[in-house]
Structures are given as C-alpha cells and as structure tokens.
Amino acid sequence: MATGLLDIENAIGAIGHSASSSPVTLGSLVLTGIEVPDRLQVGGRQMLVVHRLPGGGKIIDALGNDPGRLELRGRFFGPDAQSRAQEIERLRISGEQVSFSAAGLSLQVWIVQFVYTYEAKGALCSYILTLERPAEGEQNGESTTSLSEFLGEDTSSALQGLSDTVSELSTGIFTAAGQVGTIIGQVTPLATMIGAGSAFAGVSNALEVVNGVAQSGSNLANTPSALSGISNSLGIAKAGLNSIIDQCSLNVDNINITNSQSFLAVSGNAALLSAAVDSEGLVGRTQAVLEGAKSI
Structure with missing residues (x-):
C-alpha cells in the first residue's frame, strides 16, 4: 500500500x-x-x-x-x-x-x-x-479454576508420567532385563510389576477414575458423593504407588550390577521408582486439596 x-x-x-x-x-x-x-x-x-x-x-x-x-x-x-x-x-x-x-x-x-x-x-x-x-x-485476580479442574490436572499429570515410563519399559529391552531379576537376586521382574493385575494397573485404574470424575466439570465441592468416590480412588492409587516405590527400591538395592542386563534392570527399576515418587507427590497434593474442600 x-x-x-x-x-x-x-x-x-x-x-x-x-x-x-x-x-x-x-x-x-x-x-x-x-x-x-x-x-x-x-x-x-x-x-x-x-x-x-x-x-x-x-x-x-x-x-x-x-x-x-x-x-x-x-x-x-x-x-x-x-x-x-x-x-x-x-x-x-x-x-x-x-x-x-x-x-x-x-x-x-x-x-x-x-x-x-x-x-x-x-x-x-x-x-x-x-x-x-x-x-x-x-x-479481577480471582481464580476461576474449579476444584474438578485442579484435581484433573494433577491426576492427568500423574497418570501421564507413569504411562510414559511404563511405555518405555515395555518396549522390550527393559522388560527382558527385568526378567533376569529372578536370577541375579530376590527381586520382582519389571515385566511382572507393569503387567495386567499389577500394582501399576491398579494405580492406573484408580487415577483414571479420579480423572474422569474431575474432568466432568461439576463443582465437586458441592457433591459429597463425588468427593467420597475420589477419596477412595486416591487411597487405592496412593497405596499402589507406595507398593511400587517399596518394590523398586528393594530391587535397586538387591540387584548386583555385573553385566549389561543387570545394569538395564537397575535402570528400569530406577525409572519406575522416579515416576512413582513424582506421581505419589501429585496424589498427595490432590488429597490435601480434597480434604480442604471437605472442611468447607
């Protein structure tokens, strides 16, 4: 122009x-x-x-x-x-x-x-x-983020972090190394820890329940039944995460690194341990927010 x-x-x-x-x-x-x-x-x-x-x-x-x-x-x-x-x-x-x-x-x-x-x-x-x-x-400086959205963010992050780690472990190399765990020490193989019916599966299911309710968009602070259901699911998730943390810690301590397979087994357990600790922190924060909502 x-x-x-x-x-x-x-x-x-x-x-x-x-x-x-x-x-x-x-x-x-x-x-x-x-x-x-x-x-x-x-x-x-x-x-x-x-x-x-x-x-x-x-x-x-x-x-x-x-x-x-x-x-x-x-x-x-x-x-x-x-x-x-x-x-x-x-x-x-x-x-x-x-x-x-x-x-x-x-x-x-x-x-x-x-x-x-x-x-x-x-x-x-x-x-x-x-x-x-x-x-x-x-x-006006007021938060418009509802309780359900906040809980959904935390549980989504926890679920995503665990899923990403398990996806990497399931590619084959870590799972195969994890199977060697029964030979090199009294440890639980990774394949068993992340398979169907494992502690991880229980945590994943519980977090999906919480996330589904949270993403519904309803005001959970005014819905006692929803709060109760989320509280129960969070308890299941926390117990499962603590179980994973304890088992992974035991595995890392008991595996003797003597070859590449034992090194991969330790690496896989350490990766799952880190993801479980991070997720446990998010679940803990969610529980704290939930308790605050109950007291209102």
Whole structure:
C-alpha cells in the first residue's frame, strides 16, 4: 500500500503530542509517544439464551459476561519501526500469555492477531493488534479454576508420567532385563510389576477414575458423593504407588550390577521408582486439596 505525504505528516506531527500520550505496555514492550495506538476498541457481550414461546413471549437466561477482544491500531515510526513491530510478532508466535496495560486496563492477554504494514522503506510500520481477554473473574485476580479442574490436572499429570515410563519399559529391552531379576537376586521382574493385575494397573485404574470424575466439570465441592468416590480412588492409587516405590527400591538395592542386563534392570527399576515418587507427590497434593474442600 502506497504511503501518502499526509500519512507521513500526521505521523511526524504526532511526535509533538508524545508527552500527553499515556504509555501502553505489552509484555516487556513499552509503547510511548507516537507508538501509542490511535484506537483501542473495548467491549464485550452478555451471553443470553432466548426461549421463544407461543404468542410472542420470551424466557431469557443470562449466562454471564463474555469480554470482547481488544483491538488496537497504531504505528511505529523511525529507524527502529520494523524491529519494534517484529518484537510484537515474536510475542504472537510464542503463543504465551502476556501482560497488557492501557486506558485503565491491566490484564493478562493472548495475542490473537498482529499484522503490520511495511511503509516508507521501513520508516513507518502501521499495525493492527487483536488481543484475547481472560474470563471476568480472572481479570479481577480471582481464580476461576474449579476444584474438578485442579484435581484433573494433577491426576492427568500423574497418570501421564507413569504411562510414559511404563511405555518405555515395555518396549522390550527393559522388560527382558527385568526378567533376569529372578536370577541375579530376590527381586520382582519389571515385566511382572507393569503387567495386567499389577500394582501399576491398579494405580492406573484408580487415577483414571479420579480423572474422569474431575474432568466432568461439576463443582465437586458441592457433591459429597463425588468427593467420597475420589477419596477412595486416591487411597487405592496412593497405596499402589507406595507398593511400587517399596518394590523398586528393594530391587535397586538387591540387584548386583555385573553385566549389561543387570545394569538395564537397575535402570528400569530406577525409572519406575522416579515416576512413582513424582506421581505419589501429585496424589498427595490432590488429597490435601480434597480434604480442604471437605472442611468447607
């Protein structure tokens, strides 16, 4: 797009008003003077469900506030215009949440869209920036993460960590080495520890139950039966994890490293021990949160 003389004159003229322009921050980038957006669109909508009745009547359910996206238009001017624009481009590419403040707003946002136009051989880069706002409660510093979501995050992490480790152990080499355990010491082979009906299987099933209930999205703090079921499953998972920790520790202590197979057996047990300890910590934290919810 061609840049007219009037556009450049307006850009240069704006420099004279830089002292009266309130700064705008986006992540670590501070926009001042001419860089401050000319236009910032703020708004949102109230989410409504309208039930139309015979005869023209209506029943309207208000579902809550839905903050609209923030839309900004401005320009970078001068020898650093393009490099400044590219800083925002890098923030967009990262996909991470960044801080934003302008016009009395102070939020954590995501950059949905950012485009800039290279003009006047790079001396002028006009831009359009679109930001996604968080939910209303998050804007006010209140946590909108429900108890069920929190428990689901922990149990998902525990389940994923164990599953990944067992998947590696089940590829063949560790399992084969684990079978040698019955010969080189009084230890339980890895193949037995991670097979069907093992302590791991019981832990996995229990965590899947917790995760399934937690991901239902219901407010568990108001559902005593759900809390009771989760508490029982967490108890099963914790007992199974402690069993795995005890057995893996015993295996690591009793296996004499004399060849490559015994080394792999120790490595496999150590890997499962580490995953079980991490998962036991997550389960413990989940139980603490659950006990806190029960006492409310």
